[in-house]
Amino acid sequence: MSNGILKGKKGIISGALDENSIAWKTAIKAHAEGAQIVLTNAPIAMRMGKINELAEMVSAEIIPADATSVEDLEKLYQGAMENLGGKMDFVLHSIGMSPNIRKGKEYGDLNYDWFMKSIDISALSFHKFMQVAEKQDALNEWASIVGLSYIAAQRTYPFYTDMADAKAVLESIARGFGYRLGKSKKVRVNTISQSPTRTTAGSGIGGFDSFFDFAEKMSPLGNASGDDCANYIISLFSDFTRMVTMQNLFHDGGYSSTGISEEIIELMGKQ
Numbered sequence: 001m002s003n004g005i006l007k008g009k010k011g012i013i014s015g016a017l018d019e020n021s022i023a024w025k026t027a028i029k030a031h032a033e034g035a036q037i038v039l040t041n042a043p044i045a046m047r048m049g050k051i052n053e054l055a056e057m058v059s060a061e062i063i064p065a066d067a068t069s070v071e072d073l074e075k076l077y078q079g080a081m082e083n084l085g086g087k088m089d090f091v092l093h094s095i096g097m098s099p100n101i102r103k104g105k106e107y108g109d110l111n112y113d114w115f116m117k118s119i120d121i122s123a124l125s126f127h128k129f130m131q132v133a134e135k136q137d138a139l140n141e142w143a144s145i146v147g148l149s150y151i152a153a154q155r156t157y158p159f160y161t162d163m164a165d166a167k168a169v170l171e172s173i174a175r176g177f178g179y180r181l182g183k184s185k186k187v188r189v190n191t192i193s194q195s196p197t198r199t200t201a202g203s204g205i206g207g208f209d210s211f212f213d214f215a216e217k218m219s220p221l222g223n224a225s226g227d228d229c230a231n232y233i234i235s236l237f238s239d240f241t242r243m244v245t246m247q248n249l250f251h252d253g254g255y256s257s258t259g260i261s262e263e264i265i266e267l268m269g270k271q
């Protein structure tokens with residue numbers, strides 16, 4: 001069901017790799033709600049993923065950009081403004097990657113070059129997205145910028161290793177730039193702290209299936225799906241959430257406020 005709540009809005013959506021990606025689902029919903037979009041992803045993802053299929057479905061141009069490269073991001077905003085004929089009303093940062101997680105490194109045995117990569121790709125890139133946008137004056141007033149986080153930024157999840165630190169930085173950047181862009185342009189910046197979701201990035205985390213099931217049993221509403229997350233992102237891009245900024249918004253079916261659930265007690269009792 002669509003209500004045209006993004007009619008006339010223009011934006012950039014990063015991070016759509018395949019149909020499971022949160023960004024993929026968001027792009028489809030943004031298009032259905034009347035937005036015009038430009039898609040972006042790392043040049044390597046162009047070869048691995050299926051972004052061309054999505055681009056056709058949502059009538060969008062793809063502008064490849066490595067989110068760690070300021071030069072690529074400059075070209076991205078320039079290209080998006082040319083293609084869409086104006087400044088951006090929304091930007092989705094849906095990017096995360098940790099070489100340490102990919103290579104199965106434990107928290108006490110991190111490779112520090114890879115740690116820097118995790119932080120650069122998963123957190124500093126959020127800053128770069130906003131710094132470049134500000135310098136190019138690429139955002140309309142009341143634009144909305146959303147990044148995606150995980151509760152490991154606040155609580156320890158051993159298998160999440162350096163991504164936990166990256167997410168803490170990401171959430172902090174949302175506050176830092178949220179203040180700045182709020183003052184200068186009335187632009188809002190938020191992160192959504194999403195339930196475990198079956199995507200390429202999600203499933204790459206050690207023990208994913210177990211903590212997916214655990215979170216499902218802990219959350220009174222169950223895990224929020226990728227589709228639910230995309231709906232929430234659309235609401236944050238819309239004019240209905242204009243005064244929400246500098247927040248980390250838990251979108252997790254109640255998981256973050258639950259101490260223990262009956263389902264978990266029952267499960268423990270069976271052991």
Ligand SMILES: NC(=O)c1ccc[n+]([C@@H]2O[C@H](COP(=O)([O-])OP(=O)(O)OC[C@H]3O[C@@H](n4cnc5c(N)ncnc54)[C@H](O)[C@@H]3O)[C@@H](O)[C@H]2O)c1
Nearest residue numbers: 015017021022042045067095096148196197199200201202
């Ligand atoms: N899946 C989960 O359980 C979960 C939970 C909470 C938060 N998140 C966050 O949601 C966001 C989206 O991930 P997803 O779950 O949709 O998985 P995904 O694998 O579909 O998306 C991650 C994207 O990051 C892109 N990317 C990686 N390196 C990049 C770079 N250098 N430049 C540009 N793009 C790059 C990938 O190509 C991919 O499209 C991430 O920030 C992730 O940490 C995911």
